[in-house]
Amino acid sequence: MKRYEKFAEHIAELIRTGVLGPGARVPSVRYASQAHGVSPSTVFQAYYLLERRGLIHAMPRSGYFVNALAHAFEPPMVQPAHSESTAVDVSELVFSILDSMKDPHMVPFGSAFPSPRLFPLPRLARSLASANRDMHPDLTVTDLSPGNPNLRGQIALRYRVAGLALPMEELLITNGALEALNLCLQAVTEPGDLVAIEAPAFYACLQVLERLKLKAVEIPVHPRDGIDLEVLEQTLERLPVKACWSMTNFHNPIGASVPEARKAQLVELLARHQVPLIEDDVYAELYFGQQAPKPAKAFDREGLVLHCGSFAKSLAPGYRIGWVAAGRFAQKVERLKLMTTICASMPAQAAIADYLQHGGYDRHLRKLRLALEAQQRQMLAAIARYFPRESRVSQPGGGYFLWVELPERVDSLQLFHLALAKGVSIAPGPIFSATRRFKSCIRLNYGSPWSARSEQAMATLGELIGTF
Known part of the structure; x- marks a missing residue:
C-alpha cells in the first residue's frame, strides 16, 4: 500500500468510527503534513482519493x-422471531423470484452476487491455463477430497495470519460454500431435527433446511450486533436444538457483524449445550476498516465450530470453490463429500492456489473493498434522496447488501413485481424468513459500479414506493 493510501485509510477509519463525524472538518493539509510526517502532496493525494470514495468533499x-447524508438513517427494528420450530417451505417463492432476476438487462439490486467486473478474471484465467498445463496426471486420482494440498495450505496460511492455527487435516475443499454448509448440516443433524437460524436469514439457508427436512427455530438478528444471544440461550434451554447456523460477519441480508466479545459468548453458550455452530463466513474478506473481523471459529476450544468460506464473493465467481474448517466433524464431512460429489474441480482448485501464491490477492482485495465502500455510500445517498424519510436502513461495515425497512404500508412482494416491470430487481423481505415475515423490508445489492442507470433505478424505486 502506498503512503498516500495508508494516510487515506487512517482518515477513513476516523470517519467510520465517528471520531470525524458528518460535516466535521478534516485536518488541514499543512497540519496533517506536519503531524504525520508526510509531504503535502501525499496529503493531497490522500484527500483526492477520499473524495473519489465519497467520504469527504472540498469547500x-x-x-x-x-460528507453527510441528506439525513441520518435509523437502523432497522429488531423484530421478535417465531418462537417455535417451523417446517420450512420457501423454495417455490424463492425460485419464482430468482428466475425473474436472470435477465441481464435488469438493474441487479436484487442479485446475491457482486458484479464480475470487480474481479481479476483475466489474471485468474492465466492461473487456470498455467494450472492445467502443469497438472500431473496422477493428481486427478490422488487429489480427491479433502482437496488440492497447495490450496489447503494457502487457506491454512491465511487462517494463521489471522491468528488461527488450524491443522490441514481440518480443511476440506468444496463446490462453493453452499456445499460446505450442506455437508456440515448433514454431518450434525438427522431429518426432523431442530436448527437455530437467524431471522432474517439468507434464503439459501432456508432452502437447505427444507431439502434436508429439518425444522427452523428463528432467532432475531440485531442490525448492529447480529444474532440475539439472550433469545438463543432461552431457546437452547427450552428446545432440543441440534445445530445453530449463523452468519457472523456482514450478515446477509441485514449486514450485521457480531462483536468479538459476543462471538466468544456465542461459542461458549453453544459449547455449554454441546450444539455445533455452522459459521457461514463468506463475506469476511469484504470489510471496510483496517482490521479483518475474527470469525467465531477463533474462540472454539472444543472443535464444535464448522467454519465455512468461499472465494466466490471475493475473487472467483463461477469457479465454485469453497471450504470448511470442520473441527471434530472433519472426517464425517469428508466422507459425506466422497459419497456425493467426490471432489471440487481440480483445475479450479489449482488455479486459485496459483493466484493466491502469485497473483496479488491482497492487493486485489484492497481495491475491491474501496470500490464496495464507495458504492455503499452512493446507494445510501440515493436512498436519502428518493425513499420515504421514515425508512430505516442498515449501514454495515462490509459486504455489499443494505437492508431497508420501508413504511408498514409497503408490501415488498408487490413492490418486487412493480419494480421488475420497470427493469429493476430487488429482493423482497419474505424470502428471508421461514415464516415469510418482513413484508415491508427489501434487500438491495450495491455490489455493481454506480452509474446514471443505478441512480435512475433508485429514483424509480422511490416513485413506486410512493404509490403505496
Whole structure:
C-alpha cells in the first residue's frame, strides 16, 4: 500500500468510527503534513482519493469536510422471531423470484452476487491455463477430497495470519460454500431435527433446511450486533436444538457483524449445550476498516465450530470453490463429500492456489473493498434522496447488501413485481424468513459500479414506493 493510501485509510477509519463525524472538518493539509510526517502532496493525494470514495468533499478556501447524508438513517427494528420450530417451505417463492432476476438487462439490486467486473478474471484465467498445463496426471486420482494440498495450505496460511492455527487435516475443499454448509448440516443433524437460524436469514439457508427436512427455530438478528444471544440461550434451554447456523460477519441480508466479545459468548453458550455452530463466513474478506473481523471459529476450544468460506464473493465467481474448517466433524464431512460429489474441480482448485501464491490477492482485495465502500455510500445517498424519510436502513461495515425497512404500508412482494416491470430487481423481505415475515423490508445489492442507470433505478424505486 502506498503512503498516500495508508494516510487515506487512517482518515477513513476516523470517519467510520465517528471520531470525524458528518460535516466535521478534516485536518488541514499543512497540519496533517506536519503531524504525520508526510509531504503535502501525499496529503493531497490522500484527500483526492477520499473524495473519489465519497467520504469527504472540498469547500473553497475552507478545506475538506466529511460528507453527510441528506439525513441520518435509523437502523432497522429488531423484530421478535417465531418462537417455535417451523417446517420450512420457501423454495417455490424463492425460485419464482430468482428466475425473474436472470435477465441481464435488469438493474441487479436484487442479485446475491457482486458484479464480475470487480474481479481479476483475466489474471485468474492465466492461473487456470498455467494450472492445467502443469497438472500431473496422477493428481486427478490422488487429489480427491479433502482437496488440492497447495490450496489447503494457502487457506491454512491465511487462517494463521489471522491468528488461527488450524491443522490441514481440518480443511476440506468444496463446490462453493453452499456445499460446505450442506455437508456440515448433514454431518450434525438427522431429518426432523431442530436448527437455530437467524431471522432474517439468507434464503439459501432456508432452502437447505427444507431439502434436508429439518425444522427452523428463528432467532432475531440485531442490525448492529447480529444474532440475539439472550433469545438463543432461552431457546437452547427450552428446545432440543441440534445445530445453530449463523452468519457472523456482514450478515446477509441485514449486514450485521457480531462483536468479538459476543462471538466468544456465542461459542461458549453453544459449547455449554454441546450444539455445533455452522459459521457461514463468506463475506469476511469484504470489510471496510483496517482490521479483518475474527470469525467465531477463533474462540472454539472444543472443535464444535464448522467454519465455512468461499472465494466466490471475493475473487472467483463461477469457479465454485469453497471450504470448511470442520473441527471434530472433519472426517464425517469428508466422507459425506466422497459419497456425493467426490471432489471440487481440480483445475479450479489449482488455479486459485496459483493466484493466491502469485497473483496479488491482497492487493486485489484492497481495491475491491474501496470500490464496495464507495458504492455503499452512493446507494445510501440515493436512498436519502428518493425513499420515504421514515425508512430505516442498515449501514454495515462490509459486504455489499443494505437492508431497508420501508413504511408498514409497503408490501415488498408487490413492490418486487412493480419494480421488475420497470427493469429493476430487488429482493423482497419474505424470502428471508421461514415464516415469510418482513413484508415491508427489501434487500438491495450495491455490489455493481454506480452509474446514471443505478441512480435512475433508485429514483424509480422511490416513485413506486410512493404509490403505496
